[in-house]
Amino acid sequence: MQLTVLLFASYAEALGTARLELTVPERTVVGELVERLRAVAGAGRLPPRPLVAVNRRYAAYDHPLTASDEVAVIPPVAGG
Amino acid sequence: MQLTVLLFASYAEALGTARLELTVPERTVVGELVERLRAVAGAGRLPPRPLVAVNRRYAAYDHPLTASDEVAVIPPVAGG
Amino acid sequence: MTRAAITADPIDAAGVMARVASDSHGATVLFVGTVRDHNGGQGVSGLDYTAYEAMALDELDRILAEAQDRFAGTAVAAVHRVGTLAPGEISIAVAASHAHRASAFDAARYVIEEVKRRLPVWKREHYLDGTREWVAPGIGAADDDLVPR
């Protein structure tokens, strides 16, 4: 399936884009998507276990994904 | 010596005045002034140990008084 | 710049905050006390605040100095209203700022707690049934904690 992954701030800079389209197997979980991301140029600057949000909520690494999900990799936050 | 004693709120109402002039012996301490106050009409409504301020600071009952002191009996406070 | 005030005029909370503003302070906490329309199950139509004004001003200034001592680097300001107030009107505004938020919160909290405990201010509530009563949540009896050492 095709997944859209949103990137922000330092991660968007590292990977050179705010939006990646990735092809992954059906029933991929968040942790597998993160491993798949590592093949992308610039992904070497991601930490070992980056935060991921699915449909605008933080998600666990065993959370299963579907093609309609809004997936985002979240850099260390600095709001307030 | 002559002492001026300021009264406020419920205490001023109880004693019917915001200001009393009392004659007390030299070197009277705060606790003795409070006992002297009990002879004044309406003073029966004072609690056993009312708060007293001398020169705009809370004072202990053994604090000695002089004629130039500004003495006040302070009802339970309710600011804020 | 007066950091403590007792006033018969309506309190401008933004103005109290402005007194502690600084480009080196990233966190500001404002506490605003307003007249409630009820107390202990009774409807309140308004209240009178009366103060031993000269001492209240001194005591408020001492409380602010203590807050600045305890929470180093904090700027604090506070204004207490006197007179007759309607529900919703501001009775007190306390502002505290610091480079970081923990001290700003702690300093503002310290000031309002000490005000409630020590400030020589009294209030008489006006109830919907037309009666009025002095309200006294604070310390009534002589308390050695209140005497400066």
Add this chain to the structure above:
Amino acid sequence: MTRAAITADPIDAAGVMARVASDSHGATVLFVGTVRDHNGGQGVSGLDYTAYEAMALDELDRILAEAQDRFAGTAVAAVHRVGTLAPGEISIAVAASHAHRASAFDAARYVIEEVKRRLPVWKREHYLDGTREWVAPGIGAADDDLVPR
């Protein structure tokens, strides 16, 4: 009445406070975060806040709902700014009101602590020497505490 907002416009702190005003609430606490002119010994001339706006709005709303759950009877509101800010400008305003002050303080504090921990917002500081850097005081690695149960 929107109680959570992410905005590119300057924040009106008094307006955020007004959202939690009630005649039955005697205590209101406002927290205001402003851009500091320094950080870690470096002079800061300004900063850019960027957000995952759709999620930030949802997450801020969830934080406010949690605060109202934890501190029953509290009204809360919060607005976070995005865009380029100069020192002294407001980056966030949080307001909490309650009949009594303890819950108003606790709710405001809860909201700002959770915002710092969880809100998907990032900032890039501009230093006086012309350099810029992403600043990341928050949690970087996947953290099971952030995952809703």
